[in-house]
Amino acid sequence: MSVQDLSAGRLLAKNAVRLRAFVRSRVHNDADADDISQEAYARVLARSRATPLKDPVAYAFRVALNLLSDQRRPGAPDVNEPIDDAAASDAPSPFEVLDMKQRADLFTRALQRMPRLRREVFVLRQSADLSYPEIAARLNISVEAAQKHFSRAALEVRKAVDMERAR
Incomplete structure (x- = not known):
């Protein structure tokens, strides 16, 4: 867009x-x-x-x-x-399409601002639907580190959405 x-x-x-x-x-x-x-x-x-x-x-x-x-x-x-x-x-209305595109753009920007490892953990958990042990094995980190990175990434995405809503 x-x-x-x-x-x-x-x-x-x-x-x-x-x-x-x-x-x-x-x-x-x-x-x-x-x-x-x-x-x-x-x-x-x-x-x-x-x-x-x-x-x-x-x-x-x-x-x-x-x-x-x-x-x-x-x-x-x-x-x-x-x-x-x-x-x-x-089919969604033009306003719904616009809203979805704006949300996707907001989500993409939030992901781009994250450190690489945090972004990878988040994407693997959300998109690939991998468990924390699977993510840890794939990225060669501890399960606790995978959980920490995911929770911080989720918090960053939530903050970005909240800031956009406040506008």
Whole structure:
């Protein structure tokens, strides 16, 4: 994920309530407002990957207006038409994807700041699901050292997450 994607995503997230209120004032129900707002965000995030945007928030409002206009055109699908459950997607929303990417980036930065041995112990315990004795044998350290490195690494990751939440 590029810096442009992150900054566009953060700006959109900060202005989510404004955009939804803007759309809600022009449609008949909350579900339509949610759908149009989400579609606008998805299009803006997709566009920001291809081309840097000067003002992603203004672009999101413009996209929302265009979607509202498209909805009113003759031949446009009826917004009150029932949704086909088979067509529903279990895919995460653009906000969920952005949140997951930001968390992964935060986690990666926290790992990169750790000393090499601590990072290796943490990765072996979390990703490879090895026991402390297995980690100790693989890295030629004591079981107690493996436990110590893991607990310190977990503490560092927790601090990084807590600091991010405090922002």
